[in-house]
Amino acid sequence: MAEKVLVKGNEAIAEAAIMAGCRYFFGYPITPQTEISAYMAKRMPKIGGVFLQAESEVSAANMVYGAAGAGARVMTSSSSPGISLKAEALSYMAGADLPCVVINIVRAGPGLGGIQPSQCDYFQATKGHGHGDYRVIVLAPSSVHEIVDMTADAFDMADIYRMPVMILGDGMLGQMMEPVVFEKKESGRCVPEKTWATTGTEMKREHNVINSLYIEPNVLEKIVLERYEKYAQIEATEKKYEAYKTDDAEFVLTAYGSVARICKNAVDELRAQGIKAGLIRPITLWPFPSEAYLEHTKNAKGIMSVEMSMGQMIEDVKLAVNGTIPVYFYGRTGGNIPYPNEIIDEVKKIIGGDK
Amino acid sequence: MEQVFKRPHALCDVPLHYCPGCGHGIVHRLVAEVIDELGIEGTTIGVAPVGCAVFAYNYFNCDVQEAAHGRAPAVATGIKRVHPDKVVFTYQGDGDLAAIGTAETVHAAARGENITIIFINNAIYGMTGGQMAPTTLPGQVTQTSPYGRDTKTQGHPIRVSEMLSTTSGAAYIERVTIDTVPHIRQAKKAIKKAFETQLAGKGFSLVEVVSTCPTNWGMSPVEAMNWLRENMLPYYPLGVYCDRTAE
Numbered sequence: 001m002a003e004k005v006l007v008k009g010n011e012a013i014a015e016a017a018i019m020a021g022c023r024y025f026f027g028y029p030i031t032p033q034t035e036i037s038a039y040m041a042k043r044m045p046k047i048g049g050v051f052l053q054a055e056s057e058v059s060a061a062n063m064v065y066g067a068a069g070a071g072a073r074v075m076t077s078s079s080s081p082g083i084s085l086k087a088e089a090l091s092y093m094a095g096a097d098l099p100c101v102v103i104n105i106v107r108a109g110p111g112l113g114g115i116q117p118s119q120c121d122y123f124q125a126t127k128g129h130g131h132g133d134y135r136v137i138v139l140a141p142s143s144v145h146e147i148v149d150m151t152a153d154a155f156d157m158a159d160i161y162r163m164p165v166m167i168l169g170d171g172m173l174g175q176m177m178e179p180v181v182f183e184k185k186e187s188g189r190c191v192p193e194k195t196w197a198t199t200g201t202e203m204k205r206e207h208n209v210i211n212s213l214y215i216e217p218n219v220l221e222k223i224v225l226e227r228y229e230k231y232a233q234i235e236a237t238e239k240k241y242e243a244y245k246t247d248d249a250e251f252v253l254t255a256y257g258s259v260a261r262i263c264k265n266a267v268d269e270l271r272a273q274g275i276k277a278g279l280i281r282p283i284t285l286w287p288f289p290s291e292a293y294l295e296h297t298k299n300a301k302g303i304m305s306v307e308m309s310m311g312q313m314i315e316d317v318k319l320a321v322n323g324t325i326p327v328y329f330y331g332r333t334g335g336n337i338p339y340p341n342e343i344i345d346e347v348k349k350i351i352g353g354d355k
Numbered sequence: 356m357e358q359v360f361k362r363p364h365a366l367c368d369v370p371l372h373y374c375p376g377c378g379h380g381i382v383h384r385l386v387a388e389v390i391d392e393l394g395i396e397g398t399t400i401g402v403a404p405v406g407c408a409v410f411a412y413n414y415f416n417c418d419v420q421e422a423a424h425g426r427a428p429a430v431a432t433g434i435k436r437v438h439p440d441k442v443v444f445t446y447q448g449d450g451d452l453a454a455i456g457t458a459e460t461v462h463a464a465a466r467g468e469n470i471t472i473i474f475i476n477n478a479i480y481g482m483t484g485g486q487m488a489p490t491t492l493p494g495q496v497t498q499t500s501p502y503g504r505d506t507k508t509q510g511h512p513i514r515v516s517e518m519l520s521t522t523s524g525a526a527y528i529e530r531v532t533i534d535t536v537p538h539i540r541q542a543k544k545a546i547k548k549a550f551e552t553q554l555a556g557k558g559f560s561l562v563e564v565v566s567t568c569p570t571n572w573g574m575s576p577v578e579a580m581n582w583l584r585e586n587m588l589p590y591y592p593l594g595v596y597c598d599r600t601a602e
Contacts, residue, residue: 024437050436054429055462062426062459066433069420070400074433092423198418198434200441203397209412211421 002183009144010035010077010174013103013167014043016151017075019184022101023049024074026063028056028082031115032171033105036077057082061089061102068098069210071197073155077103079171080121081112083129090164091130095212097196097227099158101151102136102166105174108335116335117171119257122312125168126286133224135231137165137238138285140256144178146283149185156189157238161230162196168285170308172258172337239291240283245271246296249278251351254293254317255306256282259338263306266343277347285313293320302350304328306343308336363387365396365416372410376576378477378566379407381533383414385543386446386473389550390417399442400434402427406448407481425456428463431470442553444471450480453489453513460519467524467558471549474515474561477568478587485571489513492590497571512590516563520597526558528597532565532588534580541593548600557600565591 007015014036017025025044027037037053044051054060060076067074078086083104093100106121108114125138137157141147147169154165198208214220242260245267246252255263260281270277280296280303282289297303302325305314311329318327330346332338362368366387373379390396396417403411405424412419422430427445435443452460452474463470479497480486486499490512494503504512516530527549531542542564549560565587567579574582 024433026433052432052436055458059426059429059459059462062423062429063433063436065422065426066402066420066430066435067437068433069430070434070437072437074437088423089426096421198400198420199438200398200400201396201416201418207416208418209421210419211412213409213421 002181004179004181006177007144007180008035008175008177009147009169010105011039012144012147012180013077013151014039015182016148017101017155018043018047018049019182020073020152020155022073022075022155023047024067024072025049025051026054026060026067026074026076027051028054028060028078030079030082032107032174033077033079033103035174036103057085058088061086064100065089065093065096065098068093068100069096069198071194071199073159075101075103077105079105079107080109080118083121083124087129090136091132091134092212093164094130094134094136095132096210097162098164098210099162100164101154101158102164104166104168106168106170108333114335115171117258117308117337118333118335119170119259119308120310120312120333121168122285122307122309125166126288134227135286136163137161137234139165139167140283140285141167141169141173142257142260142281144173144176145180147173148180148182152185153187156187156191159191160189161234168257170258235287238284239287239289241289241292242281242283243292243296244279244281246278246280248276249296249300250276251347252278252280252297252300252303253306253343253347254280254282254303256285256313259306259308262338262340263343265340266347269340269344270347275347275351288316288320290316290320293317294324297321297325300325302326302328304330304347304350306338307331308338309333363391365390367414367416369413371414373407374570376567376569376579377407378475378533378564381539382473382475382542382564382566383411385539385546387415388543389547392547393550393554395442395550398440399444400438402431402434402443402445404445404447404451406451408446408448408475409482411446425451425454426459427451428456428459428468428470428472432463432468435468435470439469442471442550444473444550446473447475448481449474449476449478449488449490453515461522464519464522464525464559464561467526469553469556469558471553472561473546474563475566476515476563476591477566479568479571481568481571485568492586514591516561516596519561524559525561525597526599527552527560529595530563530565530591530593532583532593534584552600555600565593
């Protein structure tokens with residue numbers, strides 16, 4: 001039985017990646033995720049792996065492209081402004097069906113913004129980054145322990161679906177220390193062999209080509225349609241969420257990542273004050289667990305999205321409840337973290353004062 | 356009867372899309388001949404650029420990855436770090452390598468990344484229809500320097516081989532051209548030496564091939580070769596700029 005250790009979120013990601021078989025890491029320093037690079041720089045040479053500090057996030061992400069195309073389990077990490085630069089390679093990897101894991105420890109934006117925690121890159125993670133019709137799987141852990149389990153699964157999903165998987169954390173999650181048990185768990189997933197990778201033909205097969213260029217519209221359309229069939233399969237099977245005290249909830253909060261933990265405190269306190277509150281916490285942000293919202297708001301008079309942003313996930317929440325109940329918003333931005341009492345006050349304001 | 360000339364095995368048996376008189380066809384063949392002669396087709400992984408040579412993945416028989424514009428040295432680095440025992444080369448034009456990919460190129464050289472770059476310098480962006488490149492000569496007319504490149508406002512051409520040879524990580528850098536048979540033979544020797552440098556684990560190697568673009572220069576293939584000789588070679592002198600292979 002592995003022992004319990006106290007570890008920072010960023011370091012937990014790095015160690016979990018190594019346990020998942022990641023032996024190649026290409027990074028570039030940026031606060032608040034630099035501990036991932038520092039950990040990899042220390043560990044990789046000891047286990048026969050590669051840590052390389054690139055000249056830019058653009059270059060690091062394109063090194064990931066090369067290594068992924070060469071058949072390796074490979075990862076890079078960054079924070080908001082750096083993810084904007086990695087967006088190019090994310091699009092190319094999606095277009096060339098390459099598996100990789102990208103960590104985004106979000107900080108406040110736009111521009112240089114600030115280095116404090118934020119969720120202002122939900123749009124970027126779930127709808128955006130690079131150009132083109134494509135998706136990446138986006139996972140949102142809310143504790144250091146969850147990061148560990150999720151990282152291993154992220155590599156398996158990347159390999160199975162041949163696509164980038166993003167773990168979307170925030171500065172709070174990356175920097176906080178929590179007790180963790182590092183145990184190698186079998187996911188039970190069947191990871192296929194990478195027969196498509198550029199490993200050298202050895203004159204035994206046709207040459208493999210890693211590519212996203214298709215000049216003929218009908219050819220490109222067919223390839224995109226096939227990719228979207230894969231996305232549909234992911235939407236059907238990979239959605240994950242946690243419902244907390246929603247069975248009898250008259251008012252439901254929804255939040256992801258570290259904010260979901262703050263919301264749990266708010267739910268408990270609201271219940272102590274006689275208000276039946278609950279929480280829906282999406283664990284996969286893409287695919288977004290839309291069905292959870294109708295199922296867990298049956299008794300609710302309203303739902304409030306709580307975010308460290310000006311309101312981004314709320315758009316998916318509105319689509320999910322589809323007008324059945326009012327959708328409210330409470331958010332802090334700029335690197336500020338919402339406190340439970342702020343959330344409680346907002347809920348009381350909405351439902352009409354103390355009960 | 357003995358066959359004395361044939362398509363190299365490392366070159367796929369498909370029609371190339373290049374314009375008549377373009378230098379890419381010659382250089383593709385030289386690279387493929389070298390791969391054949393060294394017997395490394397099965398252990399070589401190429402990286403294609405964005406530019407006229409974007410379809411190089413259809414032309415080389417070895418495994419190939421298509422990179423984003425300018426990122427070929429980064430992609431090659433990723434491949435080489437995973438497969439240090441394999442031969443990894445990129446094939447890039449001047450816009451790809453010396454403009455949008457300058458950082459990737461300089462840092463691959465500075466790291467002494469054990470890869471080989473075949474760099475085609477024809478002083479123009481070919482695929483997009485003839486715009487000014489970082490290597491466009493002073494006074495040269497292109498679509499985006501219609502009055503001739505004015506160095507006061509449009510800067511000076513970059514001499515890539517000279518610049519990269521100042522990095523300690525560079526092991527072999529030579530500038531060659533393809534305007535005459537002796538020059539083509541020299542170009543092949545340089546390409547072979549670059550691949551051998553990598554096989555010996557000596558570090559970064561690059562061969563700059565001064566080439567032509569008859570279509571976008573608005574010349575016949577013969578005129579283009581003459582223009583290359585009279586205008587490009589004085590600015591881009593041929594020769595070995597860095598050779599640390601004996602070290």
